[in-house]
Amino acid sequence: MRTKIINKKNKCGFTLIEIVVFTGIMAILMIGMVGVMLNSIRARNRSRLGDVVEFNGTWALEQIKWNLLNSTYGTVICDPANGKISMENGKNYLTTEISCTGAGIASASSELGTTVQIIGEEVAVNCDPTGAGVNLISCQNDTTGNVNMVDIHFKLTSRDGGKPEDKATNEFRSRVYLRQ
Numbered sequence: 001m002r003t004k005i006i007n008k009k010n011k012c013g014f015t016l017i018e019i020v021v022f023t024g025i026m027a028i029l030m031i032g033m034v035g036v037m038l039n040s041i042r043a044r045n046r047s048r049l050g051d052v053v054e055f056n057g058t059w060a061l062e063q064i065k066w067n068l069l070n071s072t073y074g075t076v077i078c079d080p081a082n083g084k085i086s087m088e089n090g091k092n093y094l095t096t097e098i099s100c101t102g103a104g105i106a107s108a109s110s111e112l113g114t115t116v117q118i119i120g121e122e123v124a125v126n127c128d129p130t131g132a133g134v135n136l137i138s139c140q141n142d143t144t145g146n147v148n149m150v151d152i153h154f155k156l157t158s159r160d161g162g163k164p165e166d167k168a169t170n171e172f173r174s175r176v177y178l179r180q
Contacts, residue, residue, distance in 0.1 A: 042166060049158040049168035056123045057156045057172040060105050064152055067096050067107070068176045076147040076178060078139030083127050085137050085150065100127035100136035100154060126155040150176045 014022075064085075068076070071087035075095075078085050083100035097108045104125045127136045140149040151173070158168040 053168045074146045083136040123156045
């Protein structure tokens with residue numbers, strides 16, 4: 001009887017089962033890595049959108065406050081029903097009107113004769129964030145009828161972001177006491 005001797009040293013390659021198991025393990029690892037990468041990209045985008053909203057809101061708030069603090073006392077006219085406030089600058093005596101519309105918060109100057117959007121195009125403005133009919137500003141008058149205090153309140157939401165949970169939103173508030 002002949003016996004066949006198999007030399008184990010000449011065996012090379014992998015069996016089909018070994019390849020299938022390896023491929024399955026690699027597929028599971030790759031799916032996990034893709035999930036981690038997608039979550040990382042979404043978090044980075046959310047952070048970027050939050051920075052854009054914060055920058056635009058802070059910029060708009062500072063511009064409104066600067067105009068109010070540099071206005072001549074007694075020249076501030078408050079129209080909260082229409083979301084407008086106008087004032088005369090005490091340094092160059094130019095009239096500036098700040099208003100909130102569906103397009104954004106705008107500043108119109110008598111010097112320029114044009115309207116400048118304070119808020120960038122990448123954010124949407126909600127001038128009535130509480131839903132109570134308060135539109136951007138509310139004012140308080142002193143005993144002589146002059147505006148001496150202005151509350152500013154608006155909400156910004158990023159326009160990008162795809163899904164609603166990926167959008168960045170922030171409310172901005174400030175109270176400005178006018179100088180006499």
